[in-house]
Structure formats: C-alpha cells, structure tokens
Amino acid sequence: xxxxxxxxxxxxxxxxxxxxxxxxxxxxxxxxxxxxxxxxxxxxxxxxxxxxxxxxxxxxxxxxxxxxxxxxxxxxxxxxxxxxxxxxxxxxxxxxxxxxxxxxxxxxxxxxxxxxxxxxxxxxxxxxxxxxxxxxxxxxxxxxxxxxxxxxxxxxxxxxxxxxxxxxxxxxxxxxxxxxxxxxxxxxxxxxxxxxxxxxxxxxxxxxxxxxxxxxxxxxxxxxxxxxxxxxxxxxxxxxxxxxxxxxxxxxxxxxxxxxxxxxxxxxxxxxxxxxxxxxxxxxxxxxxxxxxxxxxxxxxxxxxxxxxxxxxxxxxxxxxxxxxxxxxxxxxxxxxxxxxxxxxxxxxxxxxxxxxxxxxxxxxxxxxxxxxxxxxxxxxxxxxxxxxxxxxxxxxxxxxxxxxxxxxxxxxxxxxxx
Numbered sequence: 332x333x334x335x336x337x338x339x340x341x342x343x344x345x346x347x348x349x350x351x352x353x354x355x356x357x358x359x360x361x362x363x364x365x366x367x368x369x370x371x372x373x374x375x376x377x378x379x380x381x382x383x384x385x386x387x388x389x390x391x392x393x394x395x396x397x398x399x400x401x402x403x404x405x406x407x408x409x410x411x412x413x414x415x416x417x418x419x420x421x422x423x424x425x426x427x428x429x430x431x432x433x434x435x436x437x438x439x440x441x442x443x444x445x446x447x448x449x450x451x452x453x454x455x456x457x458x459x460x461x462x463x464x465x466x467x468x469x470x471x472x473x474x475x476x477x478x479x480x481x482x483x484x485x486x487x488x489x490x491x492x493x494x495x496x497x498x499x500x501x502x503x504x505x506x507x508x509x510x511x512x513x514x515x516x517x518x519x520x521x522x523x524x525x526x527x528x529x530x531x532x533x534x535x536x537x538x539x540x541x542x543x544x545x546x547x548x549x550x551x552x553x554x555x556x557x558x559x560x561x562x563x564x565x566x567x568x569x570x571x572x573x574x575x576x577x578x579x580x581x582x583x584x585x586x587x588x589x590x591x592x593x594x595x596x597x598x599x600x601x602x603x604x605x606x607x608x609x610x611x612x613x614x615x616x617x618x619x620x621x622x623x624x625x626x627x628x629x630x631x632x633x634x635x636x637x638x639x640x641x642x643x644x645x646x647x648x649x650x651x652x653x654x655x656x657x658x659x660x661x662x663x664x665x666x667x668x669x670x671x672x673x674x675x676x677x678x679x680x681x682x683x684x685x686x687x688x689x690x691x692x693x694x695x696x697x698x699x700x701x702x703x704x705x706x707x708x709x710x711x712x713x714x715x716x717x718x719x720x721x722x723x724x725x726x727x728x729x730x731x732x733x734x735x736x737x738x739x740x741x742x743x744x745x746x747x748x749x750x
Contacts, residue, residue: 338534339481339511345536352538374595384543388509388528389519393548393599400542401510401531402432405475407544408506408527409436411552412473413445415643419502420470424448426458426477426487430508433475446470456485464495473504479511486512493524504550510534510542526550548599551643567597568644570635572607572707582704587749592696594750603638606743607631607707610736614711617731621717625663625725627707629670630737636671637741646674652682662719669722 335343344352355376361369363377381392388395398404413423425437427449441447448466452458463476474496476489493505506527512518514535520528527550532541546552571586583604590600610630618626635647651659668675679687691697 390521396544398542404529404544405432412504414553416472422446422470424466424474427451458487460488460492463492475506477508497524569602574608577710590749599750620713623713628667632670648676
C-alpha cells in the first residue's frame, strides 16, 4: 500500500475530476467561443466550472479568470497589475517568503526599472502586517503577499495587511497567493480588501494544469497573452457620446442593447456616456463646415483617451473602415490619430461593408445597429465634407475652439455597467 505524504506539493486526481476531464475531452470538446451547438455546450460547462470555483472563493463567477495553474495566475497578477498601473508609479511590495512564481516575477520587474520592497519574515516565520503597510507609499501600485506559505505552512495575516494598505494608499492593488489556502480554508475574498487572488487545482485533487485568478470587479490588469480571446483577454469599456436634444434616449438605449449583446464575447461592459452637445454646437458655430466631422472625431478621440486613462485602459478601439464614409479616408484618419497619444486599434479597417455586415449578423447586432435613431455622427453633418483634410488646416480651425469645453464634457461623464 502506498503512503503518500506530500499533498501540499500536489495531490492525486480524484475520480470525479478525472471522469469529468475525460468527458470534456471526448464528448464536450467544442470551443466555448464558437457559436455552434458544441461551442454553446462547452460554454455552459465552462460557466458552471466558473461558478464552482467562485463558490470556493466566496465571490461572483464573473470575477474568475481561469489559468493553467497557480504559477501562471501569480505571473498574470504581478505583471498584469504592475503594467496596468505603470502611470501611477513603479514601486512594488512583497515578502521575502513568497513562492518563486511571485518572487521571480518581482525580480524581473526590478531588473526593468521597478523598485521592489522585500518584507522579511520574523523569527517564527510569520509576517508582520504593519511592516508590509509601512513599506507602502504613494508610488506603490501593487502589494503581493501569500496567505499560507508553501514551505512552512505558516499562515500570513494578509486580510489585516490589506486593511492597513488600503487605509494608507487606496490606489494600491493587493494580490494574494492563495494556492495553499484554496479549498482548505473558508474564503470570502469578496468581503476582504484583496483585489487579486491566485489559486490552483492540483493541490485539491483536480488535474494539473488547472488554476484561476480572482479579479475583483472593477479591477483592470493587462494580459500576458494577446490573441485568442480566451478568459476575456482584455476587459472592454465602451464610450458613447450624447447630444441632447439632437440625440434621444432611444439612441442611448440602442447602444446599451448593443453592449449587452456583446457581453457573451467580452464579459461585462462598462459604458461611459459623454455629454457632447456644447462641443458639437461650438464646432458648428466656429469651424469651417467642410471640417465639422474630422474636428468632431478628434475631440471624441481626446475625450475617449481621457476616459481610457481614468479607467486604466491600454488602448482605444474604433470601428473605422477605410473609405466606407467620407470621414474614414486615410487622410482623415491620420488627422484623428494625432489627437491622442494612446494606441488606436482598428480591427475592421480593411474590411468591406459586406464582411462587416456578416459579422454583425453572426453576433446578433445588425438589426439593433440599423435602428433609425440619430447619433452624434449624424448631427450637423456637412453638406460637402473634405475627404482629404490636411492636419495644418484642421489645427488652424481648432484654434477657434474653447478647450474648456473638453473639461466640461469630461466632468459630466456618467458610467453604467452592462452585463
């Protein structure tokens, strides 16, 4: 009879988990991102697994991002949070007793310009929560501290440390390596100040290669892997400009419906509604008619960038497609590009209208998108728009604009969460 005494390192897969894994590989093998029946079946199984993991962590299923294990979850938390918060500072805090997937990530960041404060354990192997909080300052963007040490079994007071950290710097993200606590200690992570928690399945009789990262609702981190779109990849925000009385509540509801239709593909959408009436009226009253659209789009980009920076987003995404309309010529796009510093992604830039319509039908947004409600882009449309504007011409026209209108619009933004 085998006597296995190293369950803190890894465990034997239980029969229920092994049977479920085999069934998924043999019977329910569709891509959960696919729109066909097999894909939908896999998506349902994935959603159930997400809720099961959330139940053990004490949070909502939407906060669970699956990974290939605890090490990936730790790397995603450390690198993702550090890079997402880089504008706020380059200082990190951790303990000298962390798992190598945290400590090695911290050392790598240290090599590339971050400052890392290492809090050493006391004589008994424990960590003083006040010492962790004392290492935090106004430039600290992330603190990473495990809950149970993988070598000694010592339980670290991460919940108390998190309270002290939050009181000292509310902007600091708090990550906890919860691998050795998951499934063994009662966890209610949503009730704590912890923003990110890494867990692993193979410590509790699940297959190797299974893990997850808890990401508190509203927290944004950058991904380690781009492309594919699995586990939501990037969290999406939407920006909508309203110009009452020229645009109606029906137009806003149309946008909210479109956002809701997109949530199966990107998760919950945070919608920023930007008041744009005064800006558009000022453009109409002060700028040449032929440049109305390109100037309007430049101010939209400026405001969208402000929204992105405020919400710690990494890029802007537009639906521009070359030559579909007068404002989407290469020259016009070049003029709008320089209105902001942030990367601008244009995933349909080279598609023709038929290709875009087919995608809209497939994701069930086409019928909603053609509802006949006025939006900002149809307000004060020039009779003869300039299709090849020159930047110097646009900048000269904008000199007649009051830049304070940007501040007014930004101050009036309202947010809502959809999905």
